[in-house]
Structure formats: C-alpha cells, structure tokens
Amino acid sequence: MARRxxxxxxxxxxxxxxxMLSGVFGVFALVAFSQPPAIMPEDSCRLDRKDPAHTILLxxxxxxxxxxxxxxxxxxxxxxxxxxxxxxxxTIMVPxxxxxxxxxxxxxxxxxxxxxxxxxxxxxxxxxxxxxxxKFFQPLADTxxxxxxxxxxxxxxxxxxxxxxxxxxxxxxxxxxRRVVLVSDLMQHSDSFSFYKIGADYDAYLDSKLAxxxxxxxxxxxxARVVPRQIYDLPLADVKGFWRAYFTDAGxxxxxxx
Numbered sequence: 001m002a003r004r005x006x007x008x009x010x011x012x013x014x015x016x017x018x019x020m021l022s023g024v025f026g027v028f029a030l031v032a033f034s035q036p037p038a039i040m041p042e043d044s045c046r047l048d049r050k051d052p053a054h055t056i057l058l059x060x061x062x063x064x065x066x067x068x069x070x071x072x073x074x075x076x077x078x079x080x081x082x083x084x085x086x087x088x089x090x091t092i093m094v095p096x097x098x099x100x101x102x103x104x105x106x107x108x109x110x111x112x113x114x115x116x117x118x119x120x121x122x123x124x125x126x127x128x129x130x131x132x133x134x135k136f137f138q139p140l141a142d143t144x145x146x147x148x149x150x151x152x153x154x155x156x157x158x159x160x161x162x163x164x165x166x167x168x169x170x171x172x173x174x175x176x177x178r179r180v181v182l183v184s185d186l187m188q189h190s191d192s193f194s195f196y197k198i199g200a201d202y203d204a205y206l207d208s209k210l211a212x213x214x215x216x217x218x219x220x221x222x223x224a225r226v227v228p229r230q231i232y233d234l235p236l237a238d239v240k241g242f243w244r245a246y247f248t249d250a251g252x253x254x255x256x257x258x
Contacts, residue, residue, distance in 0.1 A: 045110035053088035053177035060184030062156035086113035100157035107143040157190035166215035200242040218251035
C-alpha cells in the first residue's frame with residue numbers, strides 16, 4: 001500500500017529527534033558555561049588565578065600630599081576600579097625605603113563586577129553596586145586615603161619597586177590586561193641611583209648598578225599621574241623623558257597623564 005502524502009518519513013523524525021537533542025545539550029552547555037568561577041572569599045579573586053585584568057597602583061608618598069591632591073587621587077582610583085572587568089584584580093603598593101626591592105602591598109582584591117556592566121534584565125544593578133561599594137571599593141578607597149596621609153618616606157626607590165612589580169608571579173606575560181599606574185612626582189631617589197645627585201640622566205642610569213635590575217614589562221600599559229609640586233628640583237620635561245626612555249626599553253607602552 002502506498003504511503004499517504006502527509007505521512008512523515010523516517011528522516012523527518014530523525015531530524016526532529018536530533019534537533020531536540022541538540023537543544024537539550026545546548027541548554028546544558030549554556031548553563032555550564034554561565035556558571036561563575038570559584039573565587040577566594042578573602043579577596044573575590046578567581047581560584048584558578050586566571051585574572052581577566054590586573055592593575056597595580058604604585059603610590060609614592062616620599063613627599064607629603066596636600067589636601068588638594070586627595071580629590072583627584074580619589075577620582076583616579078574610582079576610574080581605575082570601575083574600568084576593571086568582573087574578577088579583574090587591583091593592587092595598591094607603595095615604595096619601601098627600608099627594603100627597596102620589596103614594595104609594600106597595602107591592598108589586593110578583585111572586582112565583584114560593577115553596575116555599569118550588569119545586565120538589567122537578568123541582574124539587579126542596585127544590588128550589584130551595593131556589593132561593589134561595600135566589598136571592593138570602600139576598603140580600597142580607605143586604604144588609598146590612609147596611604148596619602150601617611151608620613152613621607154626618606155627616599156623614593158621607584159625603579160626598584162617597578163622591577164619588583166615586573167617580577168610578581170601574578171604580573172607575568174601570560175596574565176591578561178596588565179596595567180601600572182604611577183602616582184608620584186617621579187623623582188627616583190635611592191642609594192643605587194638618585195635624581196637629586198645625578199639628575200634625570202638616562203645614560204648615567206644605564207651605567208649604574210641599578211640598570212642591572214631593569215624590569216621586563218612587555219605588553220604592560222604604564223600611566224604616570226604626576227603629583228603637582230610648587231617647586232620641582234629638576235625640569236619636569238627631563239624627568240618625563242627619563243621615564244619614557246626607561247619604560248620604552250622595558251617594553252611597556254608608556255603615557256603621562258599630565
């Protein structure tokens with residue numbers, strides 16, 4: 001007997017079953033890939049150490065900050081914190097006059113995600129903002145303000161601190177989106193090399209022992225936010241030129257905000 005015209009053939013049912021199975025597996029795959037990674041409770045960073053970004057703020061308090069500096073530094077910190085993707089890491093460090101190659105880490109944590117990146121359909125931006133403020137930004141802001149008001153250090157081993165940053169296990173080339181922000185008057189001053197004694201002379205630096213510990217910063221973006229001073233001991237153009245040559249040789253992309 002001939003099959004009726006509207007009767008479905010075996011290929012139709014096979015295709016239907018295949019489509020249904022693909023849909024089911026697709027849903028499971030979507031759920032699996034959308035699961036958040038495991039994080040460490042103390043800093044909200046990924047347990048697998050796969051930080052999507054890492055920004056290090058190096059705050060040089062070798063000279064005192066005046067009250068007018070506090071506002072723009074707060075705004076700078078806010079911008080850097082909000083620009084991080086979810087689970088992006090932010091570290092606050094200061095140079096260490098006592099142990100130049102061991103700068104002090106004042107704060108290190110990862111962003112839980114800001115409201116700007118929230119999906120208003122599936123997420124609650126207000127709750128996300130509250131979490132971001134309480135768990136991430138407020139402790140960060142308090143740490144930075146304390147650092148700015150802390151008494152100044154007797155020296156400013158900037159180059160030594162930058163080398164230590166380049167040597168960190170969580171700041172190597174396999175890490176994504178590495179960024180260093182210098183908040184400083186950029187006056188290198190240590191026993192190994194001092195602008196106050198030699199000037200911002202890059203050739204003299206290359207002949208010094210300090211140059212033997214030059215950082216490797218390939219792929220790193222470096223930004224200098226120069227702290228304003230009423231009187232600079234050296235022409236600011238010479239100081240900026242030194243650091244431009246320094247970071248260019250280190251392989252970094254360097255820019256000065258002011």
